Amino acid sequence: MKRLLLLTWQTLTKPSGYYSLGFLVIGGFIAGVIFWGGFNTALEITNTEEFCISCHEMENNVYEELKTTIHFSNRSGVRATCPDCHVPHKWTDKIARKMQASKEVWGMLFGTIDTREKFLAHRRQLAQNEWTRLKANDSLECRNCHNFDYMDFTEQSERAANQHSGALAKGEKTCIDCHKGIAHQLPDMKGVEGW
């Protein structure tokens, strides 16, 4: 084992005896493109709804609930898929979220929420995670589509316009403070602020 490691180190530190510099540079570049492209493609595949609902935990619980909401079916036909709300769009944040999501793979392998009952038992905690995240980033994933600067208050109902031009405009509140449970059903809200 030690000899093998030593041999690898020596190979890596010594100049190449057989391959030309051009081959190594161009070959390295092409290999880099392939690996980097491959990595990003794989990352994007994990960032699709089909991937999310390939697990029955997601398909039978949260996806079914999403179907009845305005984020799934509405007058203009624009819809939000899972990653639109649950994965940050900026690359670094996305990687950070993806690393956190490795815990979900653990949960899937060990069946943490593999029945409806288990899912409901965990729902408050799961919802709380998302509320905390959205509260911390000022509802960034909402704002990826719902841009405050382009909101026309005159098109909103009076009640909505008051809230949006008041508390939201001043930054006292963020989207998630009021709009909880808009895409999935709510857990037991006992003790949640504003309920």
Next chain:
Amino acid sequence: MRHLLNRKIFKTMVVSTIAVSSLMLSLAATSTENEVATLRDQTKLVEQQKPNLIPKVVNKDIKQGRNYPMQPPVIPHTTRSYEVNKNNNKCMSCHSRQRTEESQAPMVSVTHYMNRDGNFLAEISPRRYFCNQCHVTQLDAKPLVENTFIDMHSMMKQKPSKTAQH
């Protein structure tokens, strides 16, 4: 000759009875058709009626009058996907006593905090928990059936004018 005449009379009698009975039958049939109001609107069974447009929920936030003193007030806003279930009551997140200051929504009546013995509870009474049993949103649509209900105040106003006529 007489025999012939008799036969002729008999013939006309038969024809007229048939005509009258068939007329009656058809009358009866049309009358039942018109009496029974159906959403199918007398469309033939083999045909599919074109469905009416789904009316929109009134979302004006303006209180509507009550037709009689004990009428539960109607909801003047949309309530799409408001959850009222074992876990939570979305309506109460604005209309409960603790929330009205922030929401500026009307508070649910104090009777909703009373149990059947008239004792006040801290939370909304379980028997009043399901808001939509009494309070409903309104649709921007023409009534399907004419309503002849008269509010007692309108009735009282009408009364003296009627007596004056007599």
